[in-house]
Amino acid sequence: MTTVALAFSGGLDTTVCVPLLQEEYGYDEVIGVTVDVGQPASEFAEAAETAEALGLDHHVVDAKAEFAEVCFDAVKANATYQGYPLGTALARPVIAEAILDVAVEQGCDALAHGCTGKGNDQLRFEAVWRGSDLDVVAPVRELGLTREWEQEYAAEKDLPVEGGNEGVWSIDTNLWSRAVEGGKLEEPSYVPPEDIYEWTAEPSGETTIEVTFEAGIPVAVDGEAMEPVELVQHLNEYAGSYGVGRTDVMEDRMLGLKVRENYEHPAATVLLTAHGALEDLVLTNEERAFKQQVEQEWAEKAYEGLTFAPLVDALDAFVDETQDVVTGTATVKVAGGNCRVVARDSEHAVYAEEMASFNTEDVAGIAQADATGVAKYHGLQERLANAVADDVEKPELAADGGEKTEFADE
């Protein structure tokens, strides 16, 4: 007897996979696994209903707390890819691991997903799964299925797929972001209708939100302590009600395709803005500059679904080393769909008011006049380079005058 564990959402793709895994691939039994990374309750209801109608052995794994931790790793790394806070990308390895655990526990022979051959998710799932001894199958990709074919097949087989959102947009939702694509949205010139948005209201009103961080981790909102999952959910609702956190991206996918994707991510926008603002206050200039390179690498690996890479461990070690001082608060103002920092405060501030202020006299033994020497040197090489370039362009002048290159000094 052979068994396959299928990443199951109850949507069209994964629903048609159930009979196909038996008929086309010859598995005796299919186990459906749905991993909770903060999808809306309606999705679980749909998955449970569909599973029941299919007679599928259905397992639900709650990985919200684990996923929230990964999201906060992303906050520490200020991670975005082309403006997208990586919700889907960060969730995939967590989901893949959870499904693998169930498959091993249930003695399965294989793992299956319903991803197409065009997207990123096939790569993210398989990057994790191919490290196991189980077979990996991808019916939609391997059988070259189209959505139209799936719809006909489902009707023919009387499979329980509802209309719902399925027909219009392809949506992926978790704690960190809601991604909407497909249909007319594929046209880069098409202006999305307001109804693609569920987490963000049409921007109106304004408010300020204060976020407290401890060693880079968000721990409270407006002074109220919250657990990670609760904190993210709260901010999605609260900041979302002001229309904050929409991104429309021409996304460069891993296979090279450019695909238009629309995202909503109010909590991510607030937390990333606030975290970055607090870092600006407490990190040295060199740390900030170098960390940006680390962040770029981190975000790219996360986009690829390779958060388990040794490189990411090494990058995390650097990031963590910088985060001890990222303790304090940052306040953002949300208005007109934007989110910008308006205040930050930390006992670790690399900031001395008496040194930066225009209103104080000598501090730490340094007088204003001490800057004169620095001012004389500043731009020295640039002035010299320009003077030499002038000489080369007008050699006769230089030759006539018999003078060496001179450059003005005021």
Ligand code: ARG
């Ligand atoms: N383009 C995003 C990514 O690769 C999200 C894809 C989400 N899927 C969807 N059906 N909208 O991470």
